[in-house]
Amino acid sequence: MQNGHLIVRALPYLSASGLHRDGKLVLPVNDSGGAMMDANGDHRIFFAGEEPLDERGVSLGSVEPRNLGAGEASSYMLSFKPPSGVYPGIYEKVRHYARILGDAARHKDPDVTSTPGAAFQIVEDGLPFVYRDTNTTRAGLTALNNVFRGQTVAIVGVGGTGSYILDQVAKTWVDRIILFDGDEFENHNAFRAPGAATLETLQAHRNKAEHFAEVYSRMHTGIEAHPEALTTANLDVLQDATFVFLAAADAEQRPAIMAWLRERGIGFIDVGMGLRQEGSGLTGLLRSTLYPPGSTSTLPVTPAAAPGQDDYSTNIQVADLNALNALLAVIQWKRTLGYYATHTAADETVYKLFLNELRNGDAA
Structure with missing residues (x-):
């Protein structure tokens, strides 16, 4: 978590300069009674990195700079509706966009993965950790x-x-x-x-x-x-x-x-x-x-x-x-x-x- 943004790092993607493994998906979020909520409330998400492309070289996003604080910023906005028209939750939304980026990257390298072992870098406000205790939230503890x-x-x-x-x-x-x-x-x-x-x-x-x-x-x-x-x-x-x-x-x-x-x-x-x-x-x-x-x-x-x-x-x-x-x-x-x-x-x-x-x- 960084200044009200969920940041998912180390994502593979394709750009005009080639294959990258350091893409970042950025989603504004709000805390609602201890639950993380999508602040956008729609199908948009932001991207930090070079302009992301699909396997045909077509841009996946539009230019929309966004300051994330701590010297970081996103440059592009992605907008893809799911087949149902709405994402059930943050997890499904982030996973869908990671798959879109990853599918294009795999045309360059079939072995590339969106889950190389890194965890979401989310730190709940006030918790004494450098990175998020994801097991606690998954287990409901x-x-x-x-x-x-x-x-x-x-x-x-x-x-x-x-x-x-x-x-x-x-x-x-x-x-x-x-x-x-x-x-x-x-x-x-x-x-x-x-x-x-x-x-x-x-x-x-x-x-x-x-x-x-x-x-x-x-x-x-x-x-x-x-x-x-x-x-x-x-x-x-x-x-x-x-x-x-x-x-x-x-x-x-x-x-x-x-x-x-x-x-x-x-x-x-x-x-x-x-x-x-x-x-x-x-x-x-x-x-x-x-x-x-x-x-x-x-x-x-x-x-x-x-x-x-x-x-x-x-x-x-x-x-x-x-x-x-x-x-x-x-x-x-x-x-x-x-x-x-x-x-x-x-x-x-x-x-x-x-x-x-x-x-x-x-x-x-």
Whole structure:
């Protein structure tokens, strides 16, 4: 969406100079109660590019310049009525004109396609994304996804589990995401984090919070990186947070941080993983513990396991378990917002690796 115009990009078309793959269809639209409506109300649509031609070299449009803002403009107006005389909706209208342009282009190259993998570049007003969340509208989940609006989520530690938490939270409509991590993004991090880091990225020795903020800012806006460990000295950064994920296993001040969050009525989830190597392979537990606002469950009084006390802390590559631990935590968080229906409330979820068993219960 751009200044009241739906812009469909990367369309193939034919002009006097040959075949192109960068045509743009432009349609003025209005928002009517959350629904996108054709502002023209008829069969016209606009085109940005060179003069579009059919396979015989006849012009498909007439000159009609239109300013789209942001340095963009359309130059031509296309006017073709469908057989029924009216288009049922925006999708059908855009698809029909894309087919007209594409049919001419395919006379030049039979393999050309109007859907090379790009998505419609539409961003609903106010949503924290660089491009449109098309799956939400297709699935009819717009109203439900509004539970994420106004949320500021903090993730303390974006190592193995924390980076997968970020991967999921960045795909929701939360307004802001705050990242804390004082360590560098190194080789072992690349093997237990989502995506595939380049060798150049690893050689740059960037801070993890800054690295992941840059990566996920390609999709989600409002991501704020703090290249430092969270301590009692900088807790004020979380003052506006509505929820916090604690994924820094070696946080020395973890008990004090938890107490600070509880005093301010900020809900949080503490994730943990303990692994050990036995003759038959790795075994251990994954844990996700929820402390919602108003919870009276006992808070830990000691830091998480110190480095060296279990095999996980020696950087064993267990990306699948990191991802599972993160997903358990994110599902728990979404339940607190009412996004997922809940049969029986539980504050703690534990996965036992050896038994392949998932159990729910209450925090101590």
